Amino acid sequence: MVRMNSFLSWFCVLVLIGVGISCGQDQKNLNKSARALRSCADEQILTSAEQTAIRQQINAEGKSRRIEEIFRQKVRGGLNGNVLVAQKGIILYKNCFGLGHFERNQRDTLVEDSKFQLASLSKTFTAVGTLKLIEAGKLKFEDTIQRFYPDFPYHGITVRELLSHRSGLPNYQYAFDDSMKVNFYKKEKPYPSNATIMHWFATVKPTPKAYNIPGRGFSYSNTNYMVLASIIEKVTGQSYEAFIQKNIFEPLGMHQTFVATTKNDSINHHRTAGYQWNRRIPKDYYDDVVGDKGIYSTTGDLFRWYRALNGDCLLPKKILAEAFVPRSFEKKGAKNYGYGFRMMLNDNKQPEYIYHSGWWKGYNTMFWFSPKDEYVIIILGNRYNTTVYQVKELIEVLHSGSNDKVSTEESEVEI
Numbered sequence: 294m295v296r297m298n299s300f301l302s303w304f305c306v307l308v309l310i311g312v313g314i315s316c317g318q319d320q321k322n323l324n325k326s327a328r329a330l331r332s333c334a335d336e337q338i339l340t341s342a343e344q345t346a347i348r349q350q351i352n353a354e355g356k357s358r359r360i361e362e363i364f365r366q367k368v369r370g371g372l373n374g375n376v377l378v379a380q381k382g383i384i385l386y387k388n389c390f391g392l393g394h395f396e397r398n399q400r401d402t403l404v405e406d407s408k409f410q411l412a413s414l415s416k417t418f419t420a421v422g423t424l425k426l427i428e429a430g431k432l433k434f435e436d437t438i439q440r441f442y443p444d445f446p447y448h449g450i451t452v453r454e455l456l457s458h459r460s461g462l463p464n465y466q467y468a469f470d471d472s473m474k475v476n477f478y479k480k481e482k483p484y485p486s487n488a489t490i491m492h493w494f495a496t497v498k499p500t501p502k503a504y505n506i507p508g509r510g511f512s513y514s515n516t517n518y519m520v521l522a523s524i525i526e527k528v529t530g531q532s533y534e535a536f537i538q539k540n541i542f543e544p545l546g547m548h549q550t551f552v553a554t555t556k557n558d559s560i561n562h563h564r565t566a567g568y569q570w571n572r573r574i575p576k577d578y579y580d581d582v583v584g585d586k587g588i589y590s591t592t593g594d595l596f597r598w599y600r601a602l603n604g605d606c607l608l609p610k611k612i613l614a615e616a617f618v619p620r621s622f623e624k625k626g627a628k629n630y631g632y633g634f635r636m637m638l639n640d641n642k643q644p645e646y647i648y649h650s651g652w653w654k655g656y657n658t659m660f661w662f663s664p665k666d667e668y669v670i671i672i673l674g675n676r677y678n679t680t681v682y683q684v685k686e687l688i689e690v691l692h693s694g695s696n697d698k699v700s701t702e703e704s705e706v707e708i
Contacts, residue, residue, distance in 0.1 A: 333606030334545040334597040337382040347381050352693070359690045360386040367680040373568075374657075374674030374681070375403055377592040379599075380691055381667045387592060393565040393675065396573065406549055406563045408589040409673035412651025414658045415588035416518045417598075420456055420616055420633020421607060422537055423521050427452075428612045431528050438520060441527040444495035450507045452524070455517040456632040457620040461505035462516040465490050466579055468499035474578065484581045486554075487523045487533065511621035511630060515585035518633075522584020533583050545601050550590040554581055560589055567655025568676040574654040586653050592671045599662055599669040617644050617664075650682055657681035666692055 339347070348354070360378050364386070373391030377384065389403035426432040434453040438445045447462060454460045473493055477485060485493075493499075505512050522533040529536050534552035542550045551560040567574045580587070590598075601607050619629035619638055627638045627645075636644040648661035655677050661684055662669040668691045674681045 333604040334547075334601040336596075336600070339382065344383070347383055351380050351383065353380075353383055353385055356380070356690050356693070357385045360687060361388075363686050363690070364388065364390070367678075367683075370680045371676070371678040372672075372674060372680050373403075373676040373678065374409065374672060375405070375407055375592045376673075377596055377669075377671045378687065378691070379596060379669050384596075385691075391676070393563065394573075395568060395571050395676075403565070404563060405593060406591055408549060408551070408560065408562075408564045408591055409658065409675055410553070410565075410567060410586070410653055410656040411588045411590055411658050411673075412586050412653035412656050413515075414649045414651040414660050415584070415586045416633045417649050417660070418537055418541055418588055418633075419518050419521050419525070419533075419584045421602075421613070422525055422541060423452065423456060424608055424612055424616065424632065425540055426525065426528055428608055432524070438524070441524050442491055442495065445491070446494055446498045447507075452521070454507050455521050455524075458511055458513045458517050458630055459505075459508050459620070460514070460517055460520075461507050461509065461512060462514050462520070463499060464514045465494075465499075465516045465519055465582070468516070469493055469497065473497065484576075484578065486581050487519055487526065487583060490519060490582055491523050510623045513630075518585035519582055520584075525584075537588075541607070545597050545607075547590070547594040547597055550588065550594045552583055553587040553589060554583060564589065565675040567653070569655050570676070577654050580654075586651070590673075592673060595660060595671045595673075596669065599660070599671070603662070603664065603667075617647055619644065646688070652677075659684060661688075663688075663691070 364372070364376055368390045375387075375389045377387040379385060387405070389405065389407065391403055393401045393403050393407050423432065427434060432452060434451065434456075436452050437448070438450050438455075439448060447460075450460045450462065477489065525531075525536055526533055531539075532554070534554050537552060538555075541547070551557060553560075602613070605613075607613060616632040616634050617636065618631050619636060619642065620632075621630045622642075629636050629638055629644075631644075631647075633649070634647050635649055637646040637648075639645040644664065646661060646663050648659070650660070651658040655675060657672075657674040657678060659670065659672040659681050661671075670684055670687055670691075672681045672684075
């Protein structure tokens, strides 16, 4: 903040000298804009009468009891993590189950501020960050990777195809020969970054060359969002972490959310570890590659994220709506993908539910919301357990009271 204020002060001097504009007013406008963003993500302030009316309308007490029963069943099934369920601005249920660390000398009980690796749920932030650059005119949907990385070996792949997983790129985690890892480990440092992976693509064409022709079909690949994060860095001249922090986390008041590569030690306050059963999983070789994963957050901050996505404050509605347009109709069925968000479609092929889940080295995550029924389900786990992805019972509870049919053809969703 000190650096930002210093920068603004110098900027004001330059502007005053050049055109004589009042910089104090510019600063006020900037502060007003930041306040508006935070307000957009804040919990809705309701009067007692308003709260009572909404709670009665959605049968909050009855739903809360049923939701608690469902989560108690999940805990008996092995769930270890934090949960939050809200509807129409009312938190129906939130709780913490289990431990952040299982080692005897480090055992700690989960709290509301416990931070979990979001895994692929991180892609939602990368997608919105990309859309912000497009809205600002610094990036175009039809820009190819070569505009920013001329030596990238696969041509004709656009930002649009990266966002929608239609690039055909192989997953970087499996695309390179093990000798790359060995040589990199010996010559430089143990963990590659996004820049390292982009360099590998440029110097050693991985095999297979590509699974699909660009644009021909949907093929989920972490490489797409690793490349998008790399493009963000190239366009802005900032690290992915700095850009996301400055343009999303800070403006929305997501003070407990960090990218794994941050030097800010606050990430370690109530930071959890990932487990397979009770075995702690050490830092992974690709943990410093971000964009496709790598964000740590809390249920409370993700509730702010949900409100921002539904509050018309991050981006103009027309731009943000692009993220929720289904773009994968090769296979019949309700499941689809937009830009950084999965979705379940209704009979009219429109999004009934929007979500993203994740798995990474013991962490399981679920972020599921219904634009129509105005609810969100947030489940963050740090010990591998598939009950995180089983949301059908919760949807049925939250949907109760509506005359429409619940359309959830799966009990476990894709990660």
